[in-house]
Amino acid sequence: MGDGSSTRSNSSNSSTSEKPEWLQQYNLVGKIGEGTYGLVFLARTKTPPKRPIAIKKFKQSKDGDGVSPTAIREIMLLREISHENVVKLVNVHINFADMSLYLAFDYAEYDLYEIIRHHRDKVGHPLNQYTVKSLLWQLLNGLNYLHSNWIIHRDLKPSNILVMGDGEEHGIVKIADFGLARIYQAPLKPLSDNGVVVTIWYRAPELLLGSKHYTSAVDMWAVGCIFAELLTLKPLFQGAEAKSSQNPFQVDQLDKIFKILGHPTVDKWPTLANLPHWQSDLQHIQAHKYDSAGLHNVVHLNMKSPAYDLLSKMLEYDPLKRITAPQALEHEYFRMDPLPGRNAFVASQPMEKNVNYPTRPVDTNTDFEGTTSINPPQAVAAGNVAGGHGMGNRSMPRPMVGHNMQRMQPQGVMAYNFPAQAGMNPSVPMQQRGMAQPHQQQQQQLRRKDPGMGMSGYAPPNKNRRL
Amino acid sequence: MASNFWTSTHYKELKDPEEINVVHPLDAQRGISVEDFRLIKLHMSNYISKLAQHIKIRQRVVATAVTYMRRVYTRKSLTEYEPRLVAPTCLYLACKAEESVVHAKILVFYIRKLYADEKFRYEIKDILEMEMKILEALEFYLVVFHPYRSLPEYLQDSGLNDTSMTHLTWGLVNDTYRMDLILTHPPYLITLACIYIASVYKEKDIKTWFEELSVDMNIVKNIAMEILDFYENHRMFTEERVHAAFNKLATSP
Structure with a gap:
């Protein structure tokens, strides 16, 4: 070519x-x-x-x-x-x-939203360690490539992380949906200028606090949230979205974060004092007092485990101190057994029983023009943040599988x-x-x-x- | 990509000068010469700049638009792709790509203001249709690297970053878009050629600085020669000749 x-x-x-x-x-x-x-x-x-x-x-x-x-x-x-x-x-x-x-x-064929949901609703046990580690490693590997090319994804969430089905690339992670992605070298306008960024559950605290100049660290925060969700099958910070104005202050989302991680302090995060919402909404932000930082309890990880260490470094408040993609790839977590693999579903050395995930539902009544013919879709199972191949909300007929x-x-x-x-x-x-x-x-x-x-x-x- | 020119489509799509100066058979049938072709592209580059000045669009966006326009004509004919529609549409598309969106109706307003000729007073729908055709002609390669990016860094490094040097080199870089250099050379070499010309003109000796750069100075000097040739011949690019070239284009073969 x-x-x-x-x-x-x-x-x-x-x-x-x-x-x-x-x-x-x-x-x-x-x-x-x-x-x-x-x-x-x-x-x-x-x-x-x-x-x-x-x-x-x-x-x-x-x-x-x-x-x-x-x-x-x-x-x-x-x-x-x-x-x-x-x-x-x-x-x-x-x-x-x-x-x-x-x-x-x-x-x-698959995405993390559906994989997590399948485990939560059908399988009844969490993803095995090998799969979690392989998915996370590949996600970081793709992100490292993007970041080293000055691209911030800005909208990482489970439904945008795809996984290949049967075939040569079986079990390989593919980062999708670049609709909000930005080249962050020498932008002509501040990066925050074109509106909403990242579904609020995966949104980094500096964005929630109104930062104008943000970096690839926002993607790493999202990866941390996704890592926790792979472990527990539940979104880590499930805030209720404020939808009042064009870019409303998401106080509930921050509150959910503080509840688990404790309040950030200017001591540990020096540039915090300069963030617009930290200055203007201090009373709001500190309305609730949370003392105990309980991340390890929420994700059921030993505080001394490498997995916990990596997760807490991804969820570091100060974006300057937050772990980067290349650093994360070098983390001890990925050097200990089970080692991450290319096929996230099937390890080269079989360990646990493999889970068969459901294939993506297909509405066969729609043609390329998007017009629906004959039988309308039956039940609708709308995922809150779903959307395979990077399309906003998925509202697809489920029972057709x-x-x-x-x-x-x-x-x-x-x-x-x-x-x-x-x-x-x-x-x-x-x-x-x-x-x-x-x-x-x-x-x-x-x-x-x-x-x-x-x-x-x-x-x-x-x-x-x-x- | 954005950081690495060497893995970009811009780099992969660089052309040899001989490939650029080929008149499309359809245009040749109408008697368009290589010189006419060059004149029309020059005229349309100037037009894009003028239009952008009215709408207050940044120089980098203008540079991207001119690059798109010049890329289109490495593949498509002037006959089938009317330059007076292609040029503003390239500006429209470049605004989207460079995240400084300008509404089509504003563009159309200024086209009407600048073009007295009824025939070229395009409507919004003409722009939108041409936008699709240009995307296709560009094969959706939209990222463009510009010589502006490395300019401040080089000036600083060579110790020539006073105001008059900055002005002079910036102006020289602007003028390189009146040629096809952006299609044929890596942008940083264009930057160096502009600095080279400025240093000679202002009698600043930065020979050792150039030597330490480990770039092929022959290429830099060749680019500089091309730019100087352009200035040399600039007097000959008269309105009459542009008119004559457009008149050829308007006649059926």
Whole structure:
């Protein structure tokens, strides 16, 4: 890739009312998510090995201002990054008929929100130590890559941490949803300028206290919250969100944090005194007095254990003292048994019984335009903070899991890379509309040949092409 | 990415100068020469700057917009991608990418103010449609590194960070966007070429500083020569010639 000459798309052909040509390279399975910006679909490539693809549709923004800046930012970042623990953008498509954008990603069957929920509601016991440690290590590994490239994710939460299903990448963590992510080198405006950041349960105290200049440490706080949630299956700081004004002071969220960690002090966190809400809402903030810092009790960890040590360093109040991703990866916790592994579900040396997680529910009655046909979805199980492949709230029909949807097949990886495929394939025959019927189970299992395909073909760092 | 130019799409997409100065067959049919092509891109770069001044858009956003526009024309024809629509749309897109969003209606207002010709008074819908086409033409590569970033650091390091040097070099960097340099050279080398020109002009000897940089001074000097050539020829870029080039574009082959 990268020869820059292979845009094969033919925009004039795709602006008809017929199904655009690029869409014909996929078989739609159904809708898997819904959010503020649009819908997420599950599809499969028509050409073998019929790889599953998550397609995120961005609607034209309603304010008459074209492609939403969120979509631009997400595409812009995703086009540059390539890491095993970051979701892979395989294609972007434009539908000129309704001026919408479609982002095609490698499909991930699971996410931490669903995994945690499954353990809490169905399994009855927590995740095993190996899985927790592997998930956390991979999450930190992906985050380390992002941070070393000056990208803050800003919206880490269990539903944005995906895990791959059966196949070559089984049990591998993928950080998703870069809609709020920012490049934090030399921003033209203060980073806090474009509104709401991070679901409040995972929001760092410096943000809650109104900090204008925040750093990658906000992501590490969120990782700490997620770590605790993996251990206990409950959100660590479950504050009630204040929704009054544009960016309200989240006093309840802070209160939940103080209750477990104790109040922060200027002594331990010197820049605390400069934070807007610490100055203006001091009475509010200190309304309740909490003496005992009881984090170890909440997460049931021995205060001397490496796991507790790592967690408490992630939940350090002062962002300057909070552990960084590279430091966390070096922590003793990851050097002791069980060692973290590439497949978070299955250790190379079998220990405990593996848990079979439920696959993502698919609403097979929705087509790519997002219009629902015939049978409306049945029950709706709306997760508070859910949203696979990074779409806001998930409100998906649950009971369909049994018959109407497919287990993902083990998939090979094939050459669906930019820019060779950045467009349409005119030779694919026309496909009927409403391709919502379930496929037959594909029995062939194709072996993945080259795990390094895709956007990873970076030039050696010092190569100077002018020489 | 943002920190590492060498792993960026910007780096991977750098082109040889010979690849840049190729007139698209559709434009060639209308009699557009390499010189006409260059003139039109120069004119549209200036137009983007002018438009941005009216809307009060930052220089870095202007630089990104000009880069988008120049990248578009390495792949697309002037005939099919009307420059007078592409240029403002690149500015519109750059504003989103650089997080300084400007509303399409404001852009349209200023286009009308600047362009007397009815034919090029675009509507919001024209901008939005072209935005999609430009995204596609750019293959969604939107991150651009600019020579501005390393400028203060280099000036400080070489001990040339007085006001007049800062002004001079900053102005030189601005002018590099009237050429295709941003498509052909890593931005830090463009910065160094501008500092080199300024140091010669102001008779400051920073030869040893350059030597310690471990960069290929031949490349820096070549870029500097290109910039000086541009200034040399600048008198010849007259309004009449720009008009003549646009007139060729308007005639059917």
